[in-house]
Amino acid sequence: MTDRMRFGVFHAPYHLPMGQNPTLALQRDIEFVQMLDRLGFDEAWIGEHHSCGCELIADNLLFIANALPQTKHIKLGTGVLSLPYHNPLWVADRIILLDHLSKGRAMLGLGPGALTTDAYMIGIDPLEQRNALEEGTDVLKRLLVGETVSIKTDRYTLVEARTQLRPYSDFEVAVAAVASPTGPRIAGKYGDGILSIGATMSAMAPDGVDTLALHWDVMEEVAAKHGQVADRSKWRLVGPMHIAETREQAREDVKHGIDAWFDYFQDVQSAVHFEVAGKSTEERTDFVINSGLGVIGTPDDAIEQISKLAAQSRGGFGAYLVMTHEWADVRTTEKSYELMAERVFPAFQDSVGSLQASAQWAATERSRLGGDQMKSVLNAMEKHKQEMAAAAAAGTAS
Incomplete structure (x- = not known):
């Protein structure tokens, strides 16, 4: 296990049920990050989405730039920036600018793009998204270290392209990993971190695939091939949680919004790698708990879940990120994060x-x-x- 586990969130965000005032929902996102900063969370990763109606942040770099001066300590990362949608030269320029504006509090998370409807709208074949991510990351990494790049691809052309500003810090880069080996391959090649969004999905994986083993084994193998070191402190595991003083209270809390969340994944979003089961509120709550997908319970249940993941990882990881949701109302959700900071953090940070x-x-x-x-x-x-x-x-x- 790493010396001090870090805690954070992976914030899409899922503003469900549909029909909420989007301006107020986005304001709540800023206030949520402020609360996390006050409670001592280490980091927050913010999503980029362009369709499906509830994941409202279209530009996570812009959101982070807005949130940074309203927070003091928390690090903010793109969770993730869908690189195939963007010209890598402008991505390099923008993250370097954000690195300076944040004095090193910004992080760059990369992924292929989770919503096939996003890719469809700009003419990208979903079958090509992961290849595009690998190719785009190669170009981006060259630009970030000051190389001059000329290249022509199906999506963009660069002619003697270079960044005129050098980075302020050695900011972290992490690559999303869900079900395929693409993320770990890229992270291993460059010695970057992994965002294991599929960390708690082993029970749902086809043919009983151990998702964590897949992520780390690929990472280590590719890192060794490229002369890099696979660093467990850069490995972040993601999973949903809602905790309360009792299991009964937690189950009661999530009646507020868990059905809308399940309806979204079952009927709207075409992310077939994230299959959830159940029709009634009780069935869906039981599915989260019994499948190992997440925690609906007490701080002790959260500690047990994270401990199991640490054991499954065969050596530990650097950070646990709560996949955010609106299963409970705003005030009750805030209480869940307060309990996490008060009762769960100490179990993994030796602070008491x-x-x-x-x-x-x-x-x-x-x-x-x-x-x-x-x-x-x-x-x-x-x-x-x-x-x-x-x-x-x-x-x-x-």
Whole structure:
């Protein structure tokens, strides 16, 4: 396990059920990131989507630029920027600019694009998206290190292209991995991080594929081939959670919106790699819990889930990211994240171990030191008594 597990969110966002005021929903997204910053979350990854009606952030770099001055510490990343949709020269220019504006708090997450409807609208064959991601990342990485690039592809032409501004920091780059080996291949080639969006999907994977093993094994193999080191601290696992003081309360909380979330994945979004099952609220809640997809329960259930993933990863990972949702109402959702910061973080960050050790040591020494303290009090009282008696005697003698 890494020394200190980081915590964050993977925020599409899913504003469900449909029909919400989009302006207010986007404002809630900013306020949500502010809350995470206040609670001590380490990072937030923001999605890019252009269709399907509920994932409203079309430009995650623009959203991050807006959120940065309204937060203090949290790092903000594109989760993900769909590289096949963009010219890599402009992506390089924009992330370098954001790196300067953020003084190193920006991160770049890359992916092929999750919504086939997005790709369809700009004429990209979904069968080509992963090849386009590999090709585009090669060009982008060359531009980020200052190379001059000339290339002609089916999507763009670059002629002696270069970035005029150098990066402010050695900002993190991570690549999305769901079901295919494409993300780990790219990350391994460049020594970058992985965003395992399919981290909790092993139970739903075809032919019993161990998704985490696939991600890491490919990453290590390709990294070794290219002289890179596969760094577990750069590995981020993603999964949904909602926690409350009791399991019964958590189940009651998610009645607010879990059906709309399931309806979206079952009837609207064409992401067939993310299959969910169930028709009634109870069936759907049970599916999340029993399949291992996520947690609807208590802080202890969240700790158990993350611990299982750590064991399954065969060596640990660097960060757990909550896949955000609106299963519960706004206030109850905020309480879930507060419980996570208060009760789940310490189990993986050793932030209270020294406090517990101090309390235990004090308890073992309480009797002895308390007795000594009482003796000290009695001695002080006796000394005072003797001094007063001596002073009285001296006064009588005079």
